[in-house]
Amino acid sequence: MDVVETCGKETTLSSGEPSNKRSIPSIDYDGVVGFENDAEIIMKKLTGTTKELDVLSIFGMPGLGKTTLARKVYNNPSIVNHFDVKVWCVVSQAYNRTTLLVEIYKQAINKECKIKENDDVADMLRKILIGKRYLIVLDDIWEVEAWEDLRLCFPRGENGCRVMVTTRIEQVAKYLQHRSDPYTLRFLTMEESWVLLQKKVFQGENCPSNLVEAGLQIAQHCKGLPLVVVLIAGIIAKMGREASLWLEVANDLSSLALGEQSMKVIQSSYDHLENHLKHCLLYMGLFREDHKIAVDDLLKLWMAEEFVLNSETENMEEASRVCLNDLLNRSLVMVSTKKINGDIESCILHDVVREFCLRKLKEEKFMQLTVPYSPYQHLCSMNSRLCVYIHDDLVKQLDHCEYQFDKITMLESKESTKCFGECSRSLEFIAHPNFNPWNKSNPLPLLVKLKLVRVLHFPYEELPSSWPIAVQSLTYLRYLEISVEEFDFEWISHLLDLQTLVVRSSNFRRTSPATIWKMKKLRHLNVKKLSFVWDDNDKAIFEETSTTMLENLKTLHSHRIFRYDMNPRFWWRFANLEELSLRVEALPSCSLFPSVEVHTRLQSLYLVISPQRFLDSVGWESYFVFPSNLRHLRIGGCFLTKEMTLNIARLKKLESLTLETGFHWDDHHCWDVTNVEFPALKYLELYGARMEEWKASEESFPVLEELSIRIGYYYKEIPPSFADIPTLRLIKLYDYTDSLGVSAMNIKKEIEENTGCDSLQVLLL
Template identity: 35%
Template sequence: MAYAAVLSLTRILEHTLNHDYQYLILDEKQQILSLLERVSSMQDFLENSTQKSCETIECLEGRIRNAAYLAEDIIESHITDRVVSGSASHWDESFCQNLNEVIEEIDTIKKQAIKIEDESGVKDLQALTSLPSAGASKHASSGTSTTMGLHDDLMNIKERLTSGSSEFETVAIVGMGGIGKSTLAREVYNDAYIVYYFHIRAWVTVSQNYNVREILLNLLDSMKKLTDIMHEESTEQLAELLYRNLKGMTYFIVMDDVWDVKVWDDVRRSFPNDKNGSRFMMTTRLENVADYANSRPPLHRMRFLNEDESWNLFREKVFGKYSCPLELEEIGRKIVQNCRGLPLAIVVIGGLLSKATKTQNYWKNVAENLSSVITSNDNQYSKILSLSYNHLPYHLKWCFLYMGVFLQDFNIHVSDLVKLWVAEGILKPITSKSLEDVAQENLLDLVERSLVLVCKQGSNGKIKTCMIHDLLRDLCLREAQRKKFFHVTDGHLQGPHSSMRRVCIHLNRNILHDDAESLPTFLVRSFLQYEHLRPPLNVSDFWLLRVLHTIQAGYINLPKEVTELVNLRYLSGRCNKRWPFASIWKLRNLQTLILDRSFSFYPQVWPFSIPREIWRMSQLRHVQLVGAFLPDPPTTRIQGENSIIIVLENLLTLSTIIDFRCTEEILRRIPNLKKLGISYWKLGALADWQYYSLNNLASLHKLEALKCHIVRRKPHFLHSLILPHSLKKLTLSGGGFPWEDMTIIGSSPNLQVLKLKHYAFKGPKWESNEGEFLQLKFLLIEEIDLKHWIADHIHFPRLQHLVIKECTCLEEIPCGIGDIPTLESIELHNCADSLVDSAMDIQEEQQNWGNNSLKVLVRVKYEKF
């Protein structure tokens, strides 16, 4: 897609000028600066065009994308040649000529785009007076009347509409396209009790390109108050007419399919508040729109149908009041399962099958090709799902489409997703924010737009894993292929070469190695592999590769030739018991390095040593290893002058380092570190801990998360440790510290998450102290031999979640814990019956006091005999 390609090119040009200037001669620098100026102007133009109600860029997208890709190829190839040769002394006429041609093409595109936009702008202005109706009351009773799975929702909404405050209130229904928001709203609107309760009802469908005048006219029409003369009135006069017709009445207004918070601002003054229980309800896919209009929490979030609800809806659509034939039920349930609880998909496929031949072979074909069957037979279905994508701003479209590179039904780890987004170079930087923070905000935006589903939240409340609905993933794949953004294959590697800059291999059952070798290696920039090929690809052929993701492709070792990929930004994979790269320093652009160990093959793997050259890799952002020794950094001297310190200013994550020494020399090289994982193996007394300089950790002023594993019991560890005030999350495993030392941790002023695992503390009694853990929100106690815990609500004043796992000796939870006003949940895994009973007593006591928000979850692992 054009914007993604332009943004990627912008990042490459900036990187070339800032980090690869030694490989350019003066004239080449000037030419790249000239290109950057034009590309930045094109980026601004594209961003501004998204805010207008015209589609002027669509016809030029291919040319913009191709020009950006060509410029990337020219520059990256040129720099790579210079890096390999180690020289930038000679004039490259072809390089300058090729860049000139790209510059001329971009100038031509820009002029044509401006001309088209000016012309279409006039047409848009003329069209404003003839917009189609925003919707009328007839929409309130159209569509399917099926309420399968909506009974509880219906009762909940009716309760909110007809009870509570007499003040004018608003209720917002939010959820993804096709999940049943409008269906629920129609059922509520036409409910007999609602019709009786409110004097006046009115319905209007708003949609994306709304017009305030049309909304007002349709509301008056829905109320049966519209007259011919009203069509001549101004918008302000119509707003006044609506107000007067509602004044003194108990009314119920529904605005369906709202996409902009401005809609509420435009019409709210027409709704009088006579304190008579009048209500307003809207449906939207956008959480920020729902939040803006919703009077009081919570939002009404639509859920997917469960298995039984889905089957009953499908059966009713296909067979009406009759039962499904036994020979079709198994395959029918498979079809329903593939709809993943989305009512729209179930209704559409049910309607198709109700009219089609009812044979096992036909239904089997439908089950195997559900998405293509639906989209080819129902254009309205595709339009409904596509609306959310089309409404996205450019910078989010790329992020959403990228979700398609992951496997179907795959729980996507947000930490991996963020690193991939950063490495791909398509995140728009924001001043004072890291690219990782920008990525997190983009993901949250997609969640709030009901396009991405949250699977699991971490202990800090952030999204840990996510996924997208299968049918939205199909939309991603189709659109990405159409936009030539990436190519996903479950079979032969066939398709237009221009779409193969990003290649994802999902299944290898039908992939031939000859097909893989036919990939256009010069074009491929990202290679994500979920199944391995035999024999493996020769990765050195992909000499301009930026992303290589193979960690989920089974136990295959990364080849040593990887270090020849000098443009690589992201590398994840598995390796055996040895460090796989002799020349890691060649990966001068590497941002993310993730190496897992093949433990299933090497059960007694010992840590390996990282080459000292890693300190020369200034672009590193994330280093995640399974056990490694970090060498002391070298210093570089120039002609006897003072040493030059190489600082890894971009490094945010470093784990897991064995026997990590927190010397000033090391810590000043990683000043912006946010996450650190360390493990100590050697035996030692207090004097030995001084060797590791743990007190220096306090100098890492941006460290937010520390994970520390202590092999064997080392009770003096905490006495040597000084935690930075910035620390928010601490995980301790092993060590066997005395409970008296907990005050060292409890005094950390900003600690929000504490996880104690595998005998981190040892001893039968923990007596908590007042004035500690003032910010703690999450506490995990796992595999600890604690018997008696003495604590009250004053000891953890902000605790929200308490999790206790495998603590078979602990007899009870202190009853005062239940009085913590912020406590939301207590979760127990394989604990003593008395501990479970105490948790239940706490919950019951809180319920007696009217606190029904505290949840207790008990999980028991049963032994298999």
């Protein structure tokens, strides 16, 4: 069944096959709230001076009010009077091209007509639109193919014609882009939600004072989603006007607001997903409400559970990110924060989607028949796995049944019975990161019984000292994140399938690296304190002819590493590193990257070295010649000498640079880059840089987009040449001197005077 978003009292039918369509009950949005500014922006785009055909896409998650906003604009008198022809059609997931064209044609001629079987409706429509200024609204487009089926019917004259599209798929919005960028719809503020709730409940009357507090709580719990506000208003409008009843609604809003009507909207998106994306989405539903999910961690967890790719596949990270982008494009997942390079740092599920996921999981008793996704493997492969999420009720039954899985009542189903009948070992448990049901001080005995678990995630509570013994039996682990008192690679070297290892240890322990070479599938390593002790057995590793490699290792992070006991050739063993983060406790005696061509895939480097190590050193800069393909560099501690600056400028692909550096107090504190160019640098951050003066030319940062200065107490101004950087869009100052703030505003003023555009934003924080 296909579900379409509808609004208003006019059209609620899809333009697909009528016999196969059912629409959700029409919701009256006459009391539109919160879209005034949005509507004004869109109307200006629709009636703007551009004479060429333009396509404006309104993009957002289900229930956010895309159709509401489009209808508000469509019915505005200024829009009605501006266009000769206006057409509104709902496209939806499954549509029939001919039926859709007929509907558009009938509205375009504004009368009923009979279409013969052999009529070329597309050509008829094109001809009727030629020479007219038209507005075509295509509501709820799911696929770019729908646009390709229609676009040739819309003449590209110079009449100021427009096509307005609503979609929950970001990829579709971007594909349709002509001149105007896709318009991303925001959530309502709490105040706007409260105004909309009052309009719907009281129909223009004022809310009684005794209901205001409870009403505000209800509005807040609607989380800015208009569909939820409207649906909950319909519920409380039929209640008695008693504060106690409204407070009950506020306390139990999820079950009331997210009833079957609102769930249908999410269900339609869910049904449209491929099977592996359904597993990825449901997995996210078990994170805490409003939890900002770290994307890097999420992708590694998906990989560990084989929701995305088989463990032998080379580009699992890339495939996982494609899955996340698919969910983002469908508006089922939202971006929460971004990194300075524009990559997504964290994402979040709206409460509507999260509640849907939880309901779906409960319906299936937290069980999933999972097929590891691979582009080379058919989804109907027999290599499926019965996975059960570990949750409170399951833990209780596991204890009660002494871990005899065939006696657990909640696992009694056709799938699980067949699974148990064949081999109880084929039952796999998913220890979700949100999972912490036990109240015991020692959780390890339970996990010992779950030998097929793939993820062990205890990042905050320090595990008992017996943890290495317990982990001995968990040989299927792919993801291990723990906080422990002591750590040694030897204790986990038997985990040959391990992909991700994150260790926070409170005590420092020197360890032999010999055991790490056994873990060939290791892809991500983050150990807080890491120091290796070399012995005679390790010498062969450092021979240039040695084939001992961790070829799959992509990220390596350590908060403390001792260079004086590490042969530089050690780094050659990690040739495919993409991210490296180190705090080096001693000045190296030779180059950190003795052969820079080895690390051609290294994209991101974060390096911190204590500055006191440089006081008596000469020529230390030669130790810091970086791999040439670096795109992101962050350096802390070392002095920003002329030689060090040139080392950084040699990185022709460098896009972001963060400097947490200073100058030797015997030097003149001036960072002079007048004759130095950073050709690809888009983002520059200076964090507590101890310099009295900064010189630069307009050629120094030719494509810089953002400058951020934190703790800028040590110098007086930003170089005036920054006013000549055409790409500069943002300057952010934190903890700065008055003169530094004045220089930023002077740059902004000069750009406005020279260009006539207010293109630079200055944030004084």
